[in-house]
Each structure stands twice: as structure tokens, then as C-alpha cells.
Amino acid sequence: MDYVTLNNGLKMPILGFGVYQMRDLAECEQSVYDAIQAGYRLIDTAAVYMNEEAVGRAIERSTIPRAELFITTKLWVQDMSYDGAKQAFQSSLDKLQLEYVDLYLIHQPFGDVYSAWRAMEELYEAGKIKAIGVSNFASDRLVDFALTNKIVPMVNQIELHPFHQQLKARQIMGEYHIQVEGWAPFAEGKQNLFQNKTLAGIAKAHGKSIAQVVVRWHIQQNIVVIPKSTHKERIEENFDVFDFELSKQDMATIAAMNNDERLFILHEDPATIKSMHERKIHN
Numbered sequence: 001m002d003y004v005t006l007n008n009g010l011k012m013p014i015l016g017f018g019v020y021q022m023r024d025l026a027e028c029e030q031s032v033y034d035a036i037q038a039g040y041r042l043i044d045t046a047a048v049y050m051n052e053e054a055v056g057r058a059i060e061r062s063t064i065p066r067a068e069l070f071i072t073t074k075l076w077v078q079d080m081s082y083d084g085a086k087q088a089f090q091s092s093l094d095k096l097q098l099e100y101v102d103l104y105l106i107h108q109p110f111g112d113v114y115s116a117w118r119a120m121e122e123l124y125e126a127g128k129i130k131a132i133g134v135s136n137f138a139s140d141r142l143v144d145f146a147l148t149n150k151i152v153p154m155v156n157q158i159e160l161h162p163f164h165q166q167l168k169a170r171q172i173m174g175e176y177h178i179q180v181e182g183w184a185p186f187a188e189g190k191q192n193l194f195q196n197k198t199l200a201g202i203a204k205a206h207g208k209s210i211a212q213v214v215v216r217w218h219i220q221q222n223i224v225v226i227p228k229s230t231h232k233e234r235i236e237e238n239f240d241v242f243d244f245e246l247s248k249q250d251m252a253t254i255a256a257m258n259n260d261e262r263l264f265i266l267h268e269d270p271a272t273i274k275s276m277h278e279r280k281i282h283n
């Protein structure tokens with residue numbers, strides 16, 4: 001496993017396992033267990049995924065020492081306030097059955113993110129969180145956030161895949177020493193990623209799959225990558241990426257696939273913001 005070093009010195013695995021849309025909790029538990037068995041040490045969940053208990057059960061079942069795992073969860077919009085963040089964090093800890101989390105992220109840039117960050121800074125300073133960060137922050141918001149707060153976020157988790165490579169955002173994150181973590185590395189299969197001829201050609205040349213090429217492409221750019229799968233063989237396949245290297249030409253070929261197209265959420269759309277505020281995950 002390779003690691004990146006966050007701006008507070010914490011080491012974070014460069015390859016992790018995402019559990020978005022794992023609504024079947026037994027399947028989620030088994031998938032996380034399989035992932036840990038396959039060698040993954042970073043697990044990425046969120047309060048809004050409604051599966052933190054299943055992740056916690058899988059962690060408990062695995063025999064890996066807690067210190068070797070890197071657990072991420074995220075604060076939902078409904079709880080975006082100082083008191084809300086404190087309560088929601090404790091609720092996540094209880095569900096995960098953990099004493100601390102390695103990374104706690106503001107899931108969306110909506111609600112009172114500045115007050116929530118105060119609470120997260122306190123939890124970080126108390127040792128309950130090893131690193132704090134944000135997700136889905138566009139560069140303008142991210143820079144303002146970094147310049148306003150005492151603690152600069154350690155991570156920004158954003159949509160990132162060969163069709164949307166986020167070059168400008170990554171450059172700015174680099175300037176502020178904020179680690180880039182990509183979500184939806186396979187674009188969830190959209191745009192026929194798993195049938196893409198360019199990627200298939202590169203994969204064939206290396207005796208690897210398209211999924212492996214895409215994961216490797218992230219790693220070689222120092223982007224933390226968190227592919228999701230509920231199939232054991234794919235979970236293992238997506239982790240088996242440390243025995244080959246993409247050439248400069250391969251990297252350039254994939255770079256040319258970028259069309260800066262967001263395939264999921266338009267964060268500046270008022271309807272998106274309203275629906276995120278309306279999404280409740282508890283009473």
C-alpha cells in the first residue's frame with residue numbers, strides 16, 4: 001500500500017474502499033469485510049449513506065488492529081451547525097463503534113459550515129478525529145474557507161474521473177496543501193467507462209482491466225481513490241494495482257479524455273441546494 005501525507009503529517013492510504021449506495025446492510029458489512037481481507041485499510045462512509053453500523057460491524061469482525069485502519073465518515077447538511085456537528089459526530093462514532101475516526105469531512109458545502117468547522121476543530125484538537133476536511137467544495141469556497149479558519153482542511157473529496165479531471169481545482173488544492181481525494185473514480189460506469197476503447201487499449205497492453213487502469217491513473221497522480229464494489233472479485237481486482245505502472249504516454253492518452261464534464265451533481269444549482277437541505281437523516 002502507498003500512502004499520502006496530509007498537511008498535519010498524518011499518513012493516509014492512497015487507495016480505499018467506498019460504500020456509497022450500499023443500502024443492503026448485510027451486503028455492505030460483507031463487502032467491507034471482504035475489502036479489509038483483500039488489503040484495503042481506508043474505508044469511506046458517511047452519515048447520509050445510512051450504513052455506518054454495517055461498516056462498524058465489519059471493522060469489528062476483521063482482526064486488523066484499529067491503528068492500521070483509516071476510517072472516514074462525513075457530516076450531513078442537516079447537522080451543519082456547531083451543536084449539530086458535535087452531536088452528529090458522536091452518533092457516527094457510536095454507530096461505527098469507534099473511539100475516534102481518522103478523517104471527518106463536511107459532506108456538502110451547505111448550511112452553517114463555519115460553525116460546524118469550529119466544532120470539528122475542537123474534536124480534532126481533543127484527538128477524537130485525526131484529520132478534518134471537506135467535500136464538494138469548489139475552489140472559490142475552498143480558498144475562502146482555508147483563509148478564514150484556524151485549521152486549513154486536510155482533504156477535499158471531489159468528483160474526479162477520466163471524464164472530469166479537475167485540473168484547476170487540483171492546482172489550487174496543491175497551493176493550499178489540501179489533499180485531493182476523488183469520488184466516483186469509475187464515474188459509476190457512466191459514459192460507458194467500462195467499455196471505453198481508449199482505456200481498453202491501455203488495459204490490454206498491461207494485461208490489466210479498465211478498472212485497474214483507472215485506479216492506477218489516480219494513484220500515479222497522488223490522488224486518493226476510493227472505488228466501490230459489492231462483488232468480491234471486483235473488490236480484489238480494484239486493489240491489485242501495485243504491480244504495474246502506466247507510462248507517460250498512457251497518462252497523456254488518459255489526460256486527453258478529459259472534457260471537464262460533471263456527471264452527477266451541480267452544486268451551484270439552487271434546486272440541488274434546496275434538495276440537500278431537505279434531505280433529513282434523523283428526527
Ligand code: NAP
Nearest residue numbers: 018019020044183184185186187188211227228229230234
Ligand atoms: P464508482 O466507484 O465510480 O463506481 C462504482 C460502480 O462501478 C458500481 O456500479 C460497481 O458495481 C462498479 N464497479 C466497481 N468495480 C468494478 C470493476 N472492477 N469492474 C466493473 N464494474 C465495477 O462510484 P461511487 O461509489 O459513486 O464512488 C466511489 C466512492 O466515492 C463512494 O462509494 C463513496 O464512498 C464516495 N463518494 C463520495 C461522494 C461525495 O459527495 N463525497 C459522492 C459519491 C461517492 P458493483 O458494486 O456491482 O461491483
